[in-house]
Amino acid sequence: MGFFKNLFQNDKKEDRQTIESAEEPQVPASKKLSANIDYILNSFKRTQDLKVRVLNKGEAALLFIETLAEQEKIQEIIFSPIENGHVDSIKSIPNSKITTNIEEAMDSLLMGHAIYIENGSDEISQFNVTSAFNRTAREPENEKVVRGAHDGFIENIMININLVRKRIEHKDLVVKFYKVGKKTNTNIAVIYMDGIADPEIIQKIEDRIRGVKVDKIQSPGYMEEFIEDSPRSPFPQMLNTERPDKVVANLMEGRIALMSEGSPTALIAPSTFFMFYQSPDDYNMRWYNGTFVRLIRFSSFLIAVGLPAVYIAIVSFHFEVIPDDLVTPVKASINEIAFPPLIEALVMVVIIELIREAGIRLPSPVGQTIGIVGGLVIGDAVVRAGLVSNVMIIVVALTAISSFVVPSNELSTTLRMLTFPLILLSGTLGFVGLVLGLMFISIHLAKLESFGVPYLSPIAPLSFRDLKDTFVRVPVFLMKKRPKDAHPMTDIAVEKAREWKKNGKSKQ
Structure with a gap:
């Protein structure tokens, strides 16, 4: 961790100034209808989508934001x-909330509620009339399984929690909501299994969320950078997923999930390196x-x-490790190339990244064509x-394919990014540079933690x-036992298994 910290931290200590807390002030409503309406209209800067419907001959009003x-x-x-x-009256309608x-009433307007105010009363009735525009909960495009x-999750946090609760029908499933963002008031949900999740980790996550004082939080990616242990590390310390079954599996191991309004992505903590290589398909097959x-x-x-670093080190410094039968074809491949292998590799890796980005940004049919063509x-x-050798094309193609095998898109990006420094080290120092680069990565991974859990658990x-x-x-x-790295309060996950086989043998 020290290497990466020194690498990125060239300036003075980061500014610690925080935005003042956006706690909800207590402003009592007036008994005068016109005073309440003027206060609300002025607070909303008289925005034109805030509608006021006058009722009871001017003695009451219903306010709502029509958008x-x-x-x-x-x-x-x-x-x-x-x-x-x-x-008899609007105030007697059941399921209404009085304040x-x-x-508080204005905050409910921002959530899509309607408020009812009467002249001569300081009570404000709130009604949930929120408009819902939700897409279908389809399988995530980037996390498909056989x-x-x-x-999959969608942009509505309540529907996402519903997908989790339908899979865990138990009273121990706890959901806690937090409002983060002084201007956006983004709804953040912390989800865990009481009695399984470690209270210390839960407290640590909640304290970090409460300590976030910013103007906006638009997605879990924003929150991740504020609360993770080592934001300067290239490795993700929280697993992100759009799959409810993946969230449920981790909750049952004792981990905590974070969800955000307006995003289909859930964050799972604490996470380890090996979790990024696990897929629901692993447990749905033999x-x-x-x-x-x-x-x-x-x-x-x-x-x-x-692979690219090893190839560059071999052809640039350690040609003797190539088997005799391959020396001639490899030499013939690189003999007529004008550039050294280091430049070859960098050019081809950059081209692969350009093609990949172009394929993502363009519409699907065009993106596939760009990739193939x-x-x-x-x-x-x-x-x-004669700019690049055939062998280099094979090496870079294998490298790109291998990076796409990772189930986590975030870790896949990290691996492709780490290819560049290793290529430079191998192109300048050979195997010595490669070993140094891998050593730095290994030391960093060994020191890295996710909410106090070693990143390389259960290896180190x-x-x-x-x-x-x-x-x-x-x-x-x-x-039969939950993984230790999740710090579960209850170890036993499987109390009895295949008892029918033992009972069958005893009867015989």
Whole structure:
């Protein structure tokens, strides 16, 4: 951690000045209707989407923001009960909330509620008439699985929590809400299983959220940078996912999930390096198939980080390690190239990143075309022009494919980013530079923590029990205890498994 801290921290200590707390002030409502309406209109700078409907010959008023409220709900919840004779007045409508704090009433307007004010009374009635524009809870495009659930989070935090609660129908599931952002008032939810999650980690997360004093929080990515242990590290310390089943699995291990209004992404903490290589598919297939696929992913990590650097070190400094049968083809491939292998690799890696970014930003049909045409045309053209060797094309292509195997898009980006410094070190110092680079990365990972949990758990510190679900995935009935790195309060996850087999043998 010290290396990366010194690398990025060139200026003086960061400014510690914080924005004043946006706590809700207590402003009592007036008994004069016109005074209350003027106060609200002036507070909202007389915005034109704030509507005031005068009722009872000017003795009452209904206020709502038409861009947030739904007209049909106003008619159904407020006026229809009166017209049908179910209630005598608006104030007697059930499920309404009463307050005497006008600031609280204005906050409810911003949530899409309607408020009712009467002349001669300081009580303000609030009605939930929020307009809902929600997309379907479809499977996330960047976290597809072959088997398992095919629904995903959306931008509505209440629907997202509903997807979690439908999978955990238990009273121990706790949801706590926080308002973060002085101007945006973003709704943040902290979700955990009481009795399983560590109270110290829960308290640590809640304290960090309360300590965030900013104007805006637009997504969990904003919150992540404010509360993670080492924001200067290139490695993500909180697992982000759009899959409800993934969130539920981690909650049952004793971890904590964070959700934000307006974002389909949930953050999971504490997280370890090996969690980023786990996928729901691992547990939805046979255990040996899941183990095989997971080993493929871990091998892709070594290829994505080290293959270009190893190739450059070999052809630039250590040609003698190439087998005799390959010396001639490799030499013939690079003999006519005008640039050294270091420049070759940097150019090709940059081209791959450009093609990738272009494919993401363009519409899907065009993006796929760019990827195919760009890869074929540019790859063939640079080889024919003698700018890049055939072997370098193979190396860079394997590196790009290996980086895409990682289930986490954030860690995949980190691996591609780390390729550049390792290429530079190998191109200047050979294997010595490669070893130095890998050593710095290993030391950094060993020192890194996620909310007090070592990032390389269960390897450092070593826990043989948790290796059952790290490099390999043993059968679920053998995972009788929860992983230690989550600091669960209850270790036992499987009390009895395959008892029918033991009972069957005893009967025989």
